[in-house]
Amino acid sequence: MTNGKKLSEKSIGAVCAVVSIGAFIILWYWGTQATQLGLLIPGPFDVLKAVGTGIVGKVGRHSILAHAGYSLLRVMIGFIIGSLVGVVLGLLMGWYRIAEAIFNPLFRIIRPIPPIAWIPISIIWFGLGEDAKIFLIFLASFSNTTLNSMAGARSVDPEIVNAARMLGASERKIFTTIVLPASVPNIFAGLQVAISSSWATVLAAEMVRSSEGLGWMIVAGMNNNDMIQILSGIVMIGVVGYILAIIMRRAEDVLCRWNKSGK
Amino acid sequence: MKRRVALVVATCMLAGTMAVPVSADELKGSGEKLIVGTMANALGLPVHWAQEKGYFEDAGLDVDLEIFATGAPINEAMAAGELDVAVSGMASIYALGTGMYTYIGDGVITTGGESIYVREDSDIAKAGADEDGIIGSAETLKGASILGPLATTAHYQAIKYMEHFGLTADDFSMVSMDYPQAYQAFVTGEGDLVANKMPYTNQLEEEGYVKVCDMNMVSDSPIIDTIFTQNDVAEERKDDLALFLECYYKACEDIMANEDERKEVAVQWYADEGITYSDSDMSTEVAVKDYFTRETVDTDENPLGAFMLNIGKFYVDQEMLTDDDIKNVENSIDKSFIETVKSRNAES
Amino acid sequence: MKQKNKMKYFCISVVSVCTVILIWFLCINVFHMKSETVFPGPVKVFNTFLDKLHTKAPDGATLQAHLWSSIKVALLGYALGALVGVPLGIAMAWNKWVDRFVRPLFDLVRPIPGLAWIPMFILLFGIGITSKALVIFLGALIACIVNSYTGIRQTKETHLWVGDVFGASDSQKLFKIAIPTALPMIFTGLRVALGTSWTALVAAELLASTKGLGYMIQQARAISRPDIIIVGMLAIGAVGAIFDALLHLVEIHVAKGMNAK
Numbered sequence: 001m002t003n004g005k006k007l008s009e010k011s012i013g014a015v016c017a018v019v020s021i022g023a024f025i026i027l028w029y030w031g032t033q034a035t036q037l038g039l040l041i042p043g044p045f046d047v048l049k050a051v052g053t054g055i056v057g058k059v060g061r062h063s064i065l066a067h068a069g070y071s072l073l074r075v076m077i078g079f080i081i082g083s084l085v086g087v088v089l090g091l092l093m094g095w096y097r098i099a100e101a102i103f104n105p106l107f108r109i110i111r112p113i114p115p116i117a118w119i120p121i122s123i124i125w126f127g128l129g130e131d132a133k134i135f136l137i138f139l140a141s142f143s144n145t146t147l148n149s150m151a152g153a154r155s156v157d158p159e160i161v162n163a164a165r166m167l168g169a170s171e172r173k174i175f176t177t178i179v180l181p182a183s184v185p186n187i188f189a190g191l192q193v194a195i196s197s198s199w200a201t202v203l204a205a206e207m208v209r210s211s212e213g214l215g216w217m218i219v220a221g222m223n224n225n226d227m228i229q230i231l232s233g234i235v236m237i238g239v240v241g242y243i244l245a246i247i248m249r250r251a252e253d254v255l256c257r258w259n260k261s262g263k
Numbered sequence: 264m265k266r267r268v269a270l271v272v273a274t275c276m277l278a279g280t281m282a283v284p285v286s287a288d289e290l291k292g293s294g295e296k297l298i299v300g301t302m303a304n305a306l307g308l309p310v311h312w313a314q315e316k317g318y319f320e321d322a323g324l325d326v327d328l329e330i331f332a333t334g335a336p337i338n339e340a341m342a343a344g345e346l347d348v349a350v351s352g353m354a355s356i357y358a359l360g361t362g363m364y365t366y367i368g369d370g371v372i373t374t375g376g377e378s379i380y381v382r383e384d385s386d387i388a389k390a391g392a393d394e395d396g397i398i399g400s401a402e403t404l405k406g407a408s409i410l411g412p413l414a415t416t417a418h419y420q421a422i423k424y425m426e427h428f429g430l431t432a433d434d435f436s437m438v439s440m441d442y443p444q445a446y447q448a449f450v451t452g453e454g455d456l457v458a459n460k461m462p463y464t465n466q467l468e469e470e471g472y473v474k475v476c477d478m479n480m481v482s483d484s485p486i487i488d489t490i491f492t493q494n495d496v497a498e499e500r501k502d503d504l505a506l507f508l509e510c511y512y513k514a515c516e517d518i519m520a521n522e523d524e525r526k527e528v529a530v531q532w533y534a535d536e537g538i539t540y541s542d543s544d545m546s547t548e549v550a551v552k553d554y555f556t557r558e559t560v561d562t563d564e565n566p567l568g569a570f571m572l573n574i575g576k577f578y579v580d581q582e583m584l585t586d587d588d589i590k591n592v593e594n595s596i597d598k599s600f601i602e603t604v605k606s607r608n609a610e611s
Numbered sequence: 612m613k614q615k616n617k618m619k620y621f622c623i624s625v626v627s628v629c630t631v632i633l634i635w636f637l638c639i640n641v642f643h644m645k646s647e648t649v650f651p652g653p654v655k656v657f658n659t660f661l662d663k664l665h666t667k668a669p670d671g672a673t674l675q676a677h678l679w680s681s682i683k684v685a686l687l688g689y690a691l692g693a694l695v696g697v698p699l700g701i702a703m704a705w706n707k708w709v710d711r712f713v714r715p716l717f718d719l720v721r722p723i724p725g726l727a728w729i730p731m732f733i734l735l736f737g738i739g740i741t742s743k744a745l746v747i748f749l750g751a752l753i754a755c756i757v758n759s760y761t762g763i764r765q766t767k768e769t770h771l772w773v774g775d776v777f778g779a780s781d782s783q784k785l786f787k788i789a790i791p792t793a794l795p796m797i798f799t800g801l802r803v804a805l806g807t808s809w810t811a812l813v814a815a816e817l818l819a820s821t822k823g824l825g826y827m828i829q830q831a832r833a834i835s836r837p838d839i840i841i842v843g844m845l846a847i848g849a850v851g852a853i854f855d856a857l858l859h860l861v862e863i864h865v866a867k868g869m870n871a872k
Contacts, residue, residue: 339832
């Protein structure tokens with residue numbers, strides 16, 4: 001019984017998704033067909049066709065899927081390192097005043113500096129290879145996870161902490177059994193933003209000399225005024241990012257079951 | 264197809280036979296990796312050509328080619344120590360100003376194809392041409408916006424063009440956009456003028472925009488690109504660099520001698536690097552881009568690096584470089600490599 | 612006691628920043644790990660900073676002029692993003708149907724970097740402030756939606772049941788229970804969004820600019836002036852930090868200690 005209900009819930013969601021994306025595509029199509037817009041940007045079907053041929057054939061040296069693979073690999077490495085560092089640093093800064101005093105001023109200055117602005121410096125530090133690209137993605141995921149983990153550690157109900165303290169829990173125990181779990185919702189909000197901003201940084205990262213990746217597709221498209229290639233790259237970044245977000249949300253559903261409002 | 268293959272084979276054989284006597288016993292390639300940064304355009308073509316024809320290999324060089332979109336990232340890569348040699352454009356002046364590099368060779372010569380365009384119905388176009396054939400007037404140009412990339416020949420040309428009418432950099436705004444975006448934004452109605460280069464100038468011409476000036480109208484000399492290297496590479500790998508230059512100019516000579524093959528190789532290479540050139544774009548490129556040969560490089564009328572020094576002085580006036588920077592540029596020019604290449608050429 | 616503690620932590624912060632600057636100084640000026648023309652030391656950067664306060668060369672405007680131009684663009688984009696993002700995030704969390712229809716599109720658009728939109732925005736909206744503000748708008752929008760959504764979703768069911776028992780209408784439950792619960796998260800979102808807006812700035816100014824911090828960095832990059840690049844980065848960082856601190860003050864006032872310790 002519950003199974004059947006779940007299924008219908010899912011299918012409603014799917015239908016709605018199809019309807020809303022379909023409506024968007026139709027609007028886009030109508031725009032390019034019926035108005036002046038068509039002179040400026042290609043229609044959705046031209047782009048989808050280009051994506052299709054890119055998957056079967058090649059864009060530049062690789063197929064679109066291979067480009068997506070290269071980009072994903074870079075993003076995953078940067079995201080994992082960045083979020084690990086970010087979560088640890090954020091929790092420490094949120095819970096221990098001394099950690100906050102040490103790291104917060106530096107973090108505050110560094111956080112607003114966009115990855116793109118780091119490109120010249122990262123080339124000097126890491127050269128033109130993968131390291132510089134991963135560093136840029138690291139920066140993107142690091143700052144978001146730090147901020148959210150910090151907010152999480154601070155949002156812990158002090159009454160619970162005091163109760164634990166009264167019952168004789170050690171500071172370390174309080175940190176691992178109260179602060180950490182209580183911060184999980186915030187950490188996940190941070191990870192969600194981080195995964196999308198890491199993925200969004202792939203373009204900036206691949207502006208550091210690259211010859212493959214979805215970011216490269218867009219950069220090459222820009223250098224060539226090839227709107228179809230730019231839009232294929234955008235569509236692919238959107239789709240892969242969508243899949244990443246779904247995976248992330250599933251993970252959140254599983255790990256934060258107790259936190260759901262359960263409507 | 265068969266003919267094309269035959270042609271390539273024949274050229275390769277020719278190249279092979281030519282390469283043997285040239286590599287005399289005095290110079291020896293170390294076989295160590297030589298990393299060269301350049302762009303996928305007329306400038307980098309000889310490097311690509313020499314690579315494809317195996318000139319580097321025959322000379323005992325192991326050349327790795329790294330392609331960049333513009334000169335600025337080449338400078339960054341040089342600064343990061345990622346490249347040994349840069350074959351680059353006007354942006355080189357800023358790298359040479361640091362004193363960290365040695366100027367060893369002149370690159371491609373640009374005589375045209377770099378121009379500024381306006382719309383036919385604009386006041387600037389209506390102002391008509393003056394005695395020098397340059398279109399525009401001080402009144403119509405004051406406060407105008409020019410689309411184009413900064414710190415490039417386009418920027419240089421824009422300043423020179425405005426200077427022609429007695430206007431300074433404060434009288435107009437240079438809207439920072441890369442060549443392709445500048446072209447696209449201009450044709451969709453943005454900006455008053457666009458300063459661009461091949462192949463976009465060719466497209467602008469075909470689409471009926473009005474050319475207000477060409478580079479050679481406002482610049483005192485043709486644009487000459489550069490080949491420079493890290494100071495320590497210049498110290499430690501003299502033979503490799505001389506051989507590299509030799510292969511480069513040999514490729515230049517091939518390119519100047521075989522127009523059809525030049526077009527074919529260039530269009531193919533640009534396409535591989537994601538840049539589309541039409542036949543007419545390529546024909547224009549052949550018309551406006553010349554190469555030095557081992558005979559014509561570094562002569563009395565055109566000494567090595569003269570153009571860079573000219574440009575340097577210009578940028579000092581624009582307060583973009585200091586006098587100290589120019590001294591560095593002057594000191595960076597080292598003719599010994601080109602002299603070796605020339606004397607070897609005279610012997611053989 | 613509390614005052615003394617505050618002082619202590621402030622001193623630790625100062626020492627921490629000074630240590631970083633000292634390490635930077637040692638690496639560049641003492642051990643010469645990189646040449647100053649490649650990566651300038653703190654002294655040179657500071658001198659360049661002072662210079663840029665009054666000289667226009669080599670990038671055509673003083674630091675203040677760049678800064679002002681950037682702030683205008685960033686705030687415009689941010690304000691739009693917050694105005695649209697927060698209500699949309701709340702609506703998505705509160706109403707299933709809004710969620711069902713908006714979310715798929717949102718999820719598709721969200722991962723696309725602002726930078727990627729630039730060529731299209733230029734085609735559609737020209738090279739004026741609109742295109743730049745839109746790039747920033749998208750960045751701010753995402754952070755606002757995500758955090759407002761998560762905040763509302765955190766509302767405790769028991770609180771809503773209490774509302775039900777007392778006969779609260781749907782809108783009363785939303786405004787009296789869910790939104791106050793979500794406020795801390797919404798504010799985190801607004802802060803993240805401000806960071807994102809400021810972050811999107813350089814991307815926005817990468818193309819078609821004549822002024823702005825992003826433009827200054829781009830220009831400095833083109834003419835190999837790493838000292839100006841670092842001045843630009845630090846200016847972006849410092850202004851971002853100031854914005855953040857201001858918003859934090861507002862946060863404390865509005866959220867009334869709900870998440871502040």
